[in-house]
Structures are given as structure tokens and as C-alpha cells.
Amino acid sequence: xxxxxxxxxxNWSLFADGFxxxxxxxxxxxxxxxxLGTLLGAFRVSPxxxxxxxxxxxxxxxxxTPLTLVFxxxxxxxxxxxxxxxxxxxxxxxxxxxxxxxVCEVVRSGVNTVAPGQAEAARAIGMTFDQVLGQxxxxxxxxxxxxxxxxxxxxxxxxxxxxxxxxxxxAGAIPAYMSERGEPQFIxxxxxxxxxxxxxxxxVLLQRSLERKWAVSR
Amino acid sequence: MDRVADEAxxxxxxxxxxxxxxxxxxxxxxxxxxxxxxVVIGPSGSGKSTLCRAINRLEPIDSGTITFDGQPLPAEGRxxxxxxxxxxxxFQSFNLFAHKTILQNVMLGPVKVRKEKPAAxxxxxxxxxxxxxxxxxxxxxxxxxxxxxxxxxxxxxxLAMQPKALLFDEPTSALDPEMVGEVLDVMTSLAAxxxxxxxxxxxxxxxxHAANRVVFMADGQxxxxxxxxxxxxxxxxxxxxxxxxxxLTH
Ligand SMILES: Nc1ncnc2c1ncn2[C@@H]1O[C@H](COP(=O)(O)OP(=O)(O)OP(=O)(O)O)[C@@H](O)[C@H]1O
Ligand SMILES: [Mg+2]
Numbered sequence: 224x225x226x227x228x229x230x231x232x233x234n235w236s237l238f239a240d241g242f243x244x245x246x247x248x249x250x251x252x253x254x255x256x257x258x259l260g261t262l263l264g265a266f267r268v269s270p271x272x273x274x275x276x277x278x279x280x281x282x283x284x285x286x287x288t289p290l291t292l293v294f295x296x297x298x299x300x301x302x303x304x305x306x307x308x309x310x311x312x313x314x315x316x317x318x319x320x321x322x323x324x325x326v327c328e329v330v331r332s333g334v335n336t337v338a339p340g341q342a343e344a345a346r347a348i349g350m351t352f353d354q355v356l357g358q359x360x361x362x363x364x365x366x367x368x369x370x371x372x373x374x375x376x377x378x379x380x381x382x383x384x385x386x387x388x389x390x391x392x393x394a395g396a397i398p399a400y401m402s403e404r405g406e407p408q409f410i411x412x413x414x415x416x417x418x419x420x421x422x423x424x425x426x427v428l429l430q431r432s433l434e435r436k437w438a439v440s441r
Numbered sequence: 442m443d444r445v446a447d448e449a450x451x452x453x454x455x456x457x458x459x460x461x462x463x464x465x466x467x468x469x470x471x472x473x474x475x476x477x478x479x480v481v482i483g484p485s486g487s488g489k490s491t492l493c494r495a496i497n498r499l500e501p502i503d504s505g506t507i508t509f510d511g512q513p514l515p516a517e518g519r520x521x522x523x524x525x526x527x528x529x530x531x532f533q534s535f536n537l538f539a540h541k542t543i544l545q546n547v548m549l550g551p552v553k554v555r556k557e558k559p560a561a562x563x564x565x566x567x568x569x570x571x572x573x574x575x576x577x578x579x580x581x582x583x584x585x586x587x588x589x590x591x592x593x594x595x596x597x598x599x600l601a602m603q604p605k606a607l608l609f610d611e612p613t614s615a616l617d618p619e620m621v622g623e624v625l626d627v628m629t630s631l632a633a634x635x636x637x638x639x640x641x642x643x644x645x646x647x648x649x650h651a652a653n654r655v656v657f658m659a660d661g662q663x664x665x666x667x668x669x670x671x672x673x674x675x676x677x678x679x680x681x682x683x684x685x686x687x688x689l690t691h
Contacts, residue, residue, distance in 0.1 A: 224502075289568040334530070338534075338539075340534050340536035343499060344530075344532065344537070344538065345499060345538070346522075346525060346550070347526040347530040347532075348525065348526060348529075348531075348550035348599070348602055349526025349527075349602070350522065350550075350553065350554055351519065351522050353554055354554070357662060358553060359538055359547065362540050366540065432475060437540075
């Protein structure tokens, strides 16, 4: 047991740096992918065919590309075009671009869960387009979107570890450093698992509380 | 029919509507007077819903004119929204706002569309819920109510806008038989109070007792119209006879 704790305390700064980078990577990419994904989702449900086509094509290409390849593209191929970005921003962009495709699908199916009769009833009492969207469609769509969005975000948190393979010191990179220092791999991995569980907990709690709050009205 | 004023509230002239190649409304002429109750019947697919939805422009028409209260229907935008707020609509599937309570459903239109003060609207909304017999459920959500109760709320929601006319598209068709009566009772009392109503329905009892006029539609055309007693006793066209023999034997 003392050995177990010692692995953490002796290497505290490495763990702290790694996980702090993981959290930053997660936060930047979460914001980025929610914004980009919502925009793409709006494209997917828009009445304009060209926008729908663009959204669908993006989703099809990105969703069917392994994340490692998206990373490799940004970290190795893009710099060849004389665009120089650091590893960390590259990793954020890769995660954003990849996760946005999943967010887009969540947004699209969320809007589609709202029965067409809801918009019709709203129009029939004289609501304008903005009111129909803001008062009736979006509040209901968001309720349907929260649970799958949380799953997408949890998956993205785990996906941050892929950045380790591309020179970003995040939590996924800790084992390599630790084995250089001769620390027992098994204990290191358990600590990393515990770290991820701690990071995921607030997401799960948020999801639960939102689901409970909205349970009655659906 | 003495309460039916001569003045027409809703007038359709030579209205045509196509869905692709399908000619769903064919030169439809119909005039509904203030305070009049018109029941629209006809076989499935004859265009009854389309007619009803054309009156508040949920469905745009391809040619002809529709006037409401002396004004042609606005094409779009705020003017159209204002017109819709004056014409209540009750749907077959209720379409209550699922994320709002019963009271919020009734208040939403007056507060958001008419910008009325919530406090005043609340009193009126509670009065309407009282009237349709759902006041005790005001804080529940639509999914917690029976179909009959939801439809009565939908009527209260339409009435909250203080509309000049109400459109009903098969308001009882989605209900279990034991709930049809409670909704028809509300509609009958509205009719008796002089509300202008266009009602698509298969409830022949309602047509007989509450309507001033029955309009029979087939294949996108208004085939026949008459006072209910006359229509049910001697339908003039073969199609109407045929239709009546089918539904009245059921
Ligand atoms: N949005 C639409 N697009 C294409 N065709 C439509 C659309 N809405 C209705 N139709 C068609 O138009 C015709 C008339 O439809 P409508 O709903 O007005 O009939 P209805 O008399 O109300 O029938 P029902 O008794 O089944 O409700 C039908 O053949 C229907 O299939
Ligand atoms: Mg219909």
C-alpha cells in the first residue's frame, strides 16, 4: 500500500502536468467541437440542399477516419504545407474536427426527435420563426441531445490519450515516462485509471442531474 | 339559424392547391359567416385537412384567394403570424408543447405572441382550464394527461388567444371512444356561444346537432353543401349517398 502511494507522491509533478494537459486538451476540444458540431448539425437540418450536402459529407468522411489518422494528418502532413502549429494546438484541432462529426449527428437527431406537430402548433398560435425555434423546438431538442452528447464528451476525454503518440504530454503519455524512471507499470496504470475516473465523474453527475430534471416533461 | 349573421368571416374563392401532380383542392369556393359552424366531411384523402390548414396558411395555396375578416391572407412574416393568432387551430394529435406545463401551454401564446402581462394571462388561462374541466391539472405536463384531457387543453390554448374563428381537424379521431364525448361537449358549448368554427370530423352526431351547415368533399372538390338535417335526410349526389351509407352503417 505504501508503495502504491509512493508511486503517486514521488512523481506528483509528472501526474499533475499530464492530467492538467489532459483537462486543457479536453476543455478546448469540448468547446471547439460543440461549436463546430452545432454549426454542422444546423447545416444538416437546414432547408438549403448545399448546406445539407456539406454537413453530410463532412460527417461521412470524418466519422469513418480513425482518430489516429486525423492526428497524423494534423501533426505531420499540415506542417509540410508550411503551416507551423505546435503539437498541443494541433491535438486540440484534431480532437475538435473529429468530435464535431459526432456532435453534429447528435444535434441532427435531437432536432429530429421533436415531432413536426410541435412546430405546427407553435406556428398556428402566431409565433414567428424565431419564437418557434427558441420557445418550442430547441428546448425540446436539447433535452434529447444531452445524454448522447455526454457520451460523446466522455469518449472524447478518453480520446485525448491518443495525443500522447504525437508528442503531447498528457495523461496517456505518463506510462512511458514512468517506465524510464523504473516505476512499476501496473501501479502507474491504476493511478491513471483513477485519474480518468475522477475526471469523468463530474460529466456523469451532470448528465444524471439534467436527465432527472427533465424526466417528467418527456 | 337566426344567430348566423350575413357577414362572411372566412371566404375562399376558386382555391387551387397541388401536391406535385396531385390536385388536392380544385376550385374550392366556401364562405363561412360570423358565428357559423361548418362541418366538413368526406372520404380519406379528399383534401379536408388541406382545406382546413389553408385557412390559416399552414398550407400555402397555388391559386385563388382566401380572405379572413375582410383581409386577404398575408403571404408571410409578422402579418401572417398576426392572422394566425386570430384563428385558433385544434389538431388531431393535440400537439401540446411537451416541455411546458398545462398552464404554460395555455399562457405561451398570449404572453409571447401578444406580449400580454403574465399575471392577467394567468387568470384568463385558469378560467379557460376551469371551463374545459382541467384546472386541477394545471401544473402537470401533457404526457401525464389522457388524450381527452390533452385535447381539451388544446382547445383552451386556442381560446386563450381570443380567436375570431376556430379550426378543428378531426379533433376526436385519435381519442379512445370513451373520451370523445368530453371533447365534443366542449365544442358543442363553443358552437352554442356563437364561436365561428370549421370542423373536419366523422362525428355525425356533432354534425347533426351543432353544425349550421355540412360540406361534403370528395377528390379535392366541394361536392355538396346543405343544412345538416337536409344533408343527412336527402343527400343530392351519388358520392355523398355512398359515403353516408358507409359511415352510418358502422
Ligand atoms: N405534404 C403533403 N405532400 C404530398 N401529398 C400530400 C401532403 N399532404 C397531403 N397530401 C395528399 O393530399 C391528399 C389530401 O390530403 P388531406 O390530408 O387533405 O386529406 P384528408 O381529406 O384530410 O384525409 P384524411 O381523412 O385521411 O385525413 C391526400 O391524397 C394526401 O396523400
Ligand atoms: Mg385529414
